[in-house]
Amino acid sequence: MIGTRxxxxxxxxxQGLGCMGMSSAYGVRDNDGESVATVHRALELGxxxxxxxxxxxAGENEKLVGKAIADRRDQxxxxxxxxxVHTDAGMTARGxxxxxxxxxxxxxQRLGIDHIDLYYQHRVDPNVPIEETWGALxxxxxxxxxxxxxxxxxxxxxxxxxHAVHPVTALQSEWSLWTRGIEDEILGTCRELGxxxxxxxxxxxxxxxxxxxSVQELPEGDMRRGLPRFAEDNLARNMAIVEALRALAADKGVTAGQLALAWVQAKGADVVPIPGTKRRKYLEENVGAAELELSEEDIAAIEKAAPAEAVAGERYPEALARVTGK
Incomplete structure (x- = not known):
């Protein structure tokens, strides 16, 4: 059992569990039974x-998660x-x-529950004052x-x-060894406000x-096929980061993924990463990272092996970046 934060x-x-990939985005929805078993195993592990x-x-993931927790809501x-909002013209935000x-x-209704514990504004609508959105929340x-x-x-x-309208409990943003944009002003603001x-x-x-x-390994329809960092020329350069992480991880007897996840986990007691998976095998590997203690020297070595400036490619293609951030 992992601890709490x-x-x-x-x-x-x-550590949390991202459930998106169980229904969309990464490959095909292929085994709801394993996805449900993964949710149940996650709860067993804390x-x-x-x-x-x-x-x-399109709502199917909420239905799946609702099914998985129907008899264990209190956990x-x-x-x-x-x-x-997805439209014929592409993706936009509404608030x-x-x-x-x-x-x-x-x-x-889709989740089959009477309350949501943490309800996020997924993206900010530039055409609606944030005060209106948060007044509704x-x-x-x-x-x-x-x-x-x-x-x-x-x-x-x-x-x-x-936050001035209603307390913001959590900020969910991309943060990893190759996406570190929140580390300056945004992270400081969150910590100032609790x-x-x-x-x-x-x-x-x-x-x-x-x-x-290789991007060719990814299934048709996998969103990563359209992301700049996975384009073949960028991917080849980014593999050097993974190889450097693998070398450090081998010295500790862990995987490169566990080391990368432990780095995020070590960034503060107010940090709860949500790696996504639909397989118990990978869930258990990820949870292992929550127990991996890193020294200051370890963290420095990891950041030297995977410097932010070495990452090739933007987070998103231009059309997606307008809604999702750069």
């Missing part, structure tokens, strides 16, 4: 924070999200009050439909404005495990 006032297991969203698999800290409340009711707390509110991929000033940090893709969308050596 605090996201603001919310206590959760020291992984209590389960993360989903209304757009993952789970359930997080879901609203705010990303008007009526939409926030509509999405909450729809998620509660405050009303949902008052109504008992959600316990805590969070925000994802937001800038420091936006976080401050949201906001927990929930890093998504702490394994670089699986790349830092060494599992992906």
């Amino acid at each position: 605090k996201l603001g006032a919310l206590e959760v297991g020291a 992984v209590t924070l389960l993360d989903t969203a209304n757009v993952y698999g 789970v800290v359930l997080a879901t999200k609203f705010g990303i 008007d009050a009526a939409y926030v409340k509509q999405c909450c009711d729809e998620s509660l 405050a009303e949902l707390v008052e109504a008992g439909k959600i316990r805590y509110a969070g925000i994802s991929e937001a800038g420091a000033e936006t976080i401050r404005r949201a 906001i927990g940090i929930v890093p998504f893709s702490p394994l670089g969308r699986g790349f830092l495990t060494g599992a992906v050596t």
Whole structure:
């Protein structure tokens, strides 16, 4: 059993589980039974924070997670999200009050529950004042439909404005050895305000495990096929980072992925990464990283092996970056 950490006032297991890949984004939805078994094993190991969203698999991921926790709701800290909208023209963000409340009711129905523990604004709508969105979230707390509110991929000033309306419990943003943009102003702002940090893709969308050596290995429809860092020319350069991590990991008797995840885990007692998997085997490997203690010398060696400036390629292609951040 792993220990616990605090996201603001919310206590959760020291590592969470990202559930998106069980239904969408990475390859095909191929084994719901194993996905459910992975959720159950996570709870046995002390992984209590389960993360989903209304757009993952067009609502199917929430239904799957709801099925998995139906007989063990009291063991789970359930997080879901609203705010990303898929249209014929592409992806956009929406945050008007009526939409926030509509999405909450729809998620509660799909999940089969009467309240959401942590409800995130998935992306910030540039056309709606953040005060309106967070006013709606405050009303949902008052109504008992959600316990805590969070925000994802937001800038420091936006976080401050949201927090002034209703406490922000957690910021969910990408943070890993190859995505370190939150480390300056955003991280400092969160710590000043007592906001927990929930890093998504702490394994670089699986790349830092060494599992992906060619984009051609990825299934058709896998979102990574369209990400610049996985393009063949960039991927070849980024493999040097993985090889350096592997060498360090071998000295400790762990995997490159465990070392990369332990680095995120070591960034503070207010940090709860949510590596995603739909397989018990990889869940257990990830949980092992939560128990791996790193010295200051270890952390320095890891950061030398994987310097941020060595990463080739942007996080997202330009069209996606407009909604999801750079």
